[in-house]
Amino acid sequence: MYTQGLDRPDQFADQPPGQYPAPDSAALDSAALERFDARIAAEDKIEPTDEMPAGYRRTLIRQISQHAHSEIVGMQPEGNWLTRAPTLRRKAVLLAKVQDEAGHGLYLYSAAETLGVSRDELVDALLDGSAKYSSIFNYPTLSWADMGTIGWLVDGAAIMNQVPLCRCSYGPYARAMIRICKEESFHQRQGFDIMLSLSRGTPAQRAMAQDALDRWWWPSLMMFGPSDADSTHSAQTMAWKIKRFSNDELRQRFVDVTVPQAEFLGLTVPDPGLRWDTATGHYTFGEPDWSEFAAVLAGRGPCNRQRLAHRRAAHEDGSWVRDAAVAHATKRRRPAAAAS
């Protein structure tokens, strides 16, 4: 689960330059650039060993690794409810979903590694706070209904963005996204299924569902990133066919498909400005609070510190396991030497 909300020009200003190695950092000559542009125009896929502009490589490393980090950190809000799922069936489903998120992170780290960056560098960048992940995961999960809204809205928003990424010009990313998209629709439906049960339940359960929607609606809209007018970075990624639709186009599409689902559930979308526009055939909706988006992205969201601290602790607590696995593998490679 992830969308392109991180796709901002200014948020990387604080990252040290050259944090990632660019194996072909020597600029492509103009003939090579022309060949590259022609391949992109012809919808040819770019593969790891192909020549590519350093900026294309850098952009992909950043986007794919942020996407991977989002999947990994994204396990935490839902992991919070694993032991408190209301039934064994819900628990099994949620476990499978959280396991999928881990898998998505791993597909994506592998895809990023094809660009010449090491797994350790990527993990270190997450742990030292220099890499970003989707800001949605810095919100707390306060009730069981949040498991429903995360699947329904957050994964729903992720699908909106990820389906076009299956046609991304970079082969390994596109292939990873195809696998991920196949799995995401299970995530969205299990979330909607939770909301359906709650909305057909007791008044207290319906109130819990409405409260979760009230808290997750606006952060979900922010997942698509700032409005097109404020997202100059998007033009280049669209030209490179990494990204196919603008933030605002995807946000509109999300609102158009989600509002009728909320109506079906008998829930109220917390936007007084929301109305159906018969002239355009789309919903008109209010503006998210972009100052909140900027604050969460800058590290001042409700759970930023907790998420990173938890990930660091998990990494450090697991270090003896990684060391032991290496020691075991080394010993097994030299059985004769050890015996003599």
Next chain:
Amino acid sequence: MSDAAGWQLWEVFVRPRTGLSHKHVGSLRAADARMALENARDVYTRRGEGVSLWVVPSALIVASDPDERAELFDPALDKTYRYPSFFEVPDGVANL
């Protein structure tokens, strides 16, 4: 924090069902072959995608040089006589 160094990269191949070849599905990191197989099972076959797995250390794969793509593969492009459609079969000739 590079303590995962030593977990080498492995390429994963899955046979979707008997009768089909193993197909490359992606890669992963693991300390040894057994862990690579176990991880491949968890990462790439959570939904019945396969009946058999191969894992190969990525470093052992010998690949063609992308700079030699033209020399290696272009000569095949002008040998259209390798395809049956190159030859005209007169009307009235069957079973050819």
